[in-house]
Amino acid sequence: MIIWCLVRLPLLILILVLGLVMSSCTMLGLNYASLEVDNKPAPSPAIEAQALVNSSQERAALMEKFENTLYGPWPKGMPVTWGEAQIVSDNILNGKGVLKEMPVTVGEGAGARTFFLVVALPKGEGPFPVVISETFSSNCSVFPEYPVTSSDGSVCDGSDMDGIVGALVGRMFGEYIALAPLDQFMEAGIAYASFYGPDLVPDSREQGPVVMARLGGPTEPTGTLMAWAYGFSAAIDALTAETAIDPDAVSVMGHSRYGKSALIAGVWDRRIGAVVAHQSGFAGASLSRSHTGEGLQRMAKTYPHWLAPEVQPWLDYLDELPVDQHELLALLAPTPVLLGNGRRDVWSDPNSSFRAAMAASAVYEAMDLPGLPEAGMQQDFRPSAGIAWWLRSGGHSIVSEDVDTFVAFLQAHLSDSSRRGSAVQNQEKRVDSAQ
Structure with a gap:
């Protein structure tokens, strides 16, 4: 037994270290989220649904509160430039699609940052709807079979997720925490684009603020969630050069911290036709006033x-915070949003995410869009809902079941992009008649 332990000591130490590190991101699925909501406090401040629907000034004032309190300024006017898309492979997945990539630069001058946007297009006649994903892993890990460009500008040669560490991370957080689920999206006729978030702004308390301050635009972001959200917007700018992409059927998708940024992007960039925010947690879809899971206070002090x-x-006075996340979800309307959750992902607090969605549902319904049913947290998933909330078993991860759900939701909303356009036009009419 002693010899067995000594031989495997390096691996055991690695597993222990990984477990300790990962525990700051997730509770590792050791508990179940409560399904009881009737005994929980209503989200606060209360939402005035008709005011948000009928007044552009009310909406702008609430967005400003989020900027001043939580996220920092949207970097409006930050320059975005991009290079011509180059074909990486014209025959991916045995003929199902084409893989391209293009450099996208945000900012100007010495502090400008460049990331490579990789785009998978289905074979056939476009234009295609597209989902843009921001990833935890580098392009080398997301597209390990293809010679895409790495963060340092060289051609990728294998995956950063190879070996024991990659296998453990995949085991803990699902195979699609790194890999791009190209097969499902190509089969559905949806283009898939992605980029590595830290190539835009590093996920570092030391480097992140320095990089943001040097971007060189008229307004620099002061929080990386807002900066990463602007990355989605920059990717949309670049995709306008692709005639194979339907500009009226653009969606964004993110998991965990990038789910937070996907929600922010959907509020500040109204070109976005649908949002998938999977297990976005605090500063995402979960209520800041909740005391379950990670909590905003711990998150904001850790990151x-x-x-x-x-x-x-505000972190010691969360009950007095001027805004909360049900209001962010309300600001998304009429943009369709899917909020994915795991029953064992107590860390991101599915219970308060559901209560936030229920409160925001009134705004969707005021815009004549289907909100959440009254069936509670175990409701059947409805892909066509304007605000859709979904709970599966399991923990903080991205697995095949998640991807199938994302695809069903996006197909329901992007296959007929005119529906959202009509909803936006109806809102504009309401605002014009009310003012």
Whole structure:
């Protein structure tokens, strides 16, 4: 037994270290989220649904509160440039699609940042709807079979997720925490684009603020969640050069921290036709006033660079915070949004995410869009709902079941992009008649 332990000591130490590190991101699925909502407090501040629907000033004022309190400024006017798309492979997945990539630069001057946007297009007649994903892993790990460009500008040669560490991460957080689920999207006729978030702004409390301050635009972001959200917007700009992409059927998708940024992008960039925010947690879809799971206070102290510095004085007074996340979801309307959750992902607090969605549902319904049913947290998933909330078993991860759900939701909303256009036009009419 002693010899067995000694031989495997390096692996056992690695597993222990990984477990300790990962525990700051997730509770590793050791508990179940409560399904009881009737005994929980209603989200606060209360939403005035008709005011948000009928007044552009009300909406703008609420967005400003989020900027001033939580996320920092949207970097409006930040320059975005991109290079010509180059074909990486014209025969991916045995003829199902074509893989391209293009450099996208955000900012100007010495501090500008460049990331490579990799785009998989289905074979056939376009234009195609597209989902843009922001990833935890580099392009080398997301597209390990193809010679895409790595963060340092060289051609990828294998995956960063090879070996024991990659296998353990995949085991803990699902195979699609790194890999791009190209097969499902190509089969559905949806183009898939992705980029590595830290290539835009590093996920570092030391480096992140320095990089954001040097981007060189008229307004720099002060929180990386907002900066990563602007990355989605920059990717949309670049995709306008692709005639194979339907500009009226653009969606964004993110998991965990990038789910937070996907929600933010959907509020500040109204070109986005649908949002998938999977297990976005605090500063995403979960209520800041909740005391379950990670909590906003711990998150903001562990990752202070994610949010604007202005949030720090509020962390000991969360019940007095001027905004909460049900209001962010309300600001998304009429953009369809899917909020994915795991029953064992207590860390991201599915219970308060559901209560936030229920509160925001009133705004969708006021815009004549289907909101959440009254069946509670175990409701059947409805892909066509304007605000859709979904709970599966399991923990904080991205697995095949998740991807199938994302695809069903996007097909329901992007296959007829005119529906969202009509909803936006109806809202504009309401605002015009009310003012």
